[in-house]
Amino acid sequence: MNSFWIILFHTYINKIKTKSFIITTLLTIVIVLVLTNLTNIIAIFDKNDGKENVAVLDETGQLFDPFNKQVRAINKDINLTIFQGSEAEAEKAVEKGTYQGIVLLGLNDERLPIATYKAKSIADSSLFTDLQTSLQQVKTMLAASQIQLTPVQLEKLYEPVSFKKIALEKNAKTEEELNQARGLVYVLLFIIYFSVIMYANMIAMEVATEKSSRVMEILISSVSPIKQMFAKIIGIGLLSLTQLAVFLSVGYFSLKQNMESLKEGFFGVYGFDNIPLGTIIYSVVFFILGYFLYATLAAFLGSLVSRIEDVQQMITPMTMLVVAGFMIAMFGLGKPDAPFITVTSFIPFFTPMIMFLRVGMLTIPVWEAIAGIAILVATIVFLAIFGARVYRGGVLMYGQSNSFKDIKKALQLTKNE
Numbered sequence: 001m002n003s004f005w006i007i008l009f010h011t012y013i014n015k016i017k018t019k020s021f022i023i024t025t026l027l028t029i030v031i032v033l034v035l036t037n038l039t040n041i042i043a044i045f046d047k048n049d050g051k052e053n054v055a056v057l058d059e060t061g062q063l064f065d066p067f068n069k070q071v072r073a074i075n076k077d078i079n080l081t082i083f084q085g086s087e088a089e090a091e092k093a094v095e096k097g098t099y100q101g102i103v104l105l106g107l108n109d110e111r112l113p114i115a116t117y118k119a120k121s122i123a124d125s126s127l128f129t130d131l132q133t134s135l136q137q138v139k140t141m142l143a144a145s146q147i148q149l150t151p152v153q154l155e156k157l158y159e160p161v162s163f164k165k166i167a168l169e170k171n172a173k174t175e176e177e178l179n180q181a182r183g184l185v186y187v188l189l190f191i192i193y194f195s196v197i198m199y200a201n202m203i204a205m206e207v208a209t210e211k212s213s214r215v216m217e218i219l220i221s222s223v224s225p226i227k228q229m230f231a232k233i234i235g236i237g238l239l240s241l242t243q244l245a246v247f248l249s250v251g252y253f254s255l256k257q258n259m260e261s262l263k264e265g266f267f268g269v270y271g272f273d274n275i276p277l278g279t280i281i282y283s284v285v286f287f288i289l290g291y292f293l294y295a296t297l298a299a300f301l302g303s304l305v306s307r308i309e310d311v312q313q314m315i316t317p318m319t320m321l322v323v324a325g326f327m328i329a330m331f332g333l334g335k336p337d338a339p340f341i342t343v344t345s346f347i348p349f350f351t352p353m354i355m356f357l358r359v360g361m362l363t364i365p366v367w368e369a370i371a372g373i374a375i376l377v378a379t380i381v382f383l384a385i386f387g388a389r390v391y392r393g394g395v396l397m398y399g400q401s402n403s404f405k406d407i408k409k410a411l412q413l414t415k416n417e
Helices: 002-016 019-036 038-045 064-074 087-096 125-146 151-158 175-212 215-222 225-262 266-270 277-302 308-332 339-344 351-361 366-394 406-416
Strands: 052-058 078-082 101-107 113-119
Touching: 002 175, 002 225, 019 038, 019 225, 052 064, 052 087, 052 125, 064 078, 064 125, 078 125, 087 101, 087 113, 101 125, 113 125, 125 151, 175 225, 175 277, 175 308, 175 351, 225 277, 225 366, 277 308, 277 351, 277 366, 308 339, 308 351, 339 351, 351 366
Parallel strands: 052 078, 052 101
Antiparallel strands: 101 113
């Protein structure tokens, strides 16, 4: 057992001291800080403190006030100003940056409002949409007055239809709970996806690197393949947990500092302040099992190659499985109860992401979650036993590796030992 711990800590310490690990960690921390402080960063570069100044040339002399009222109701950051001058002068003011754009208000033959919007660039669709929506409201009010609708009748016309959603299933999640679960699942799916791809690839590279240096021939004769393989898997697993702990800690404390500015956005909608304990436990369980599943697969695939250049080619099918699982999970965020999602949640290579998606967003029977965990554990045990046999023979194979026929050769070498 001593040899197992030696390889485990050797893998962990060596990897944590590499330049690539340190640089990747620092760059990711910078990205996390940028994302969690994005609102403040945008404010620094915003010359107008988030305000958008728009000049208005009202040819009618009567549309500006109702138009301005509607704009303020939709977006308080838009400042409309009546421009005292010609259209050409207004265009020059836009070119100088005094205004984001100009709106030319007029009436058509039916005495209903029409407008033309001019700006240096029309790429800012949100500003245009707010102005257009506001003018549409003004047009509706004027049309209503022309057909002599009373304010009470107009209010009834605009009154939202009552459309309630009621779940008949016992203990089904409420709309608020679903929104919260959707946000949490969305975030954790990304964590599982990137972690599996990055760290499983690291394991395959680690095995291929040692094999290319012929160190493996010495190790394999003194340490059992199962010990060696899992020492590397757990060593890099600890490395991944260390890195993730750093990212999550930095992200958490940065978010706490900026929570007030983020309440109206993603975090305000999904409400991460009251996450159920069960969801957190399931996320940890499926993350760890998903890591071991793909890490075991990556370890014996890495043992089949003799050159580092061949690693990507060998693990590409495994990467495609992760991508497929992630894409299915993204589809499942909108339809978590679809039969296709239910079926794929029991396919072991998709289970870590899709079963967690179902557990997080639906009230499924406990036996389904336990069955998913059992399938994952059974698959990991099978891959461990099969992988150890392939690993033992694979590390003794040299030469170009470009086919999965090498698995058969590796098993044959293991049998002949």
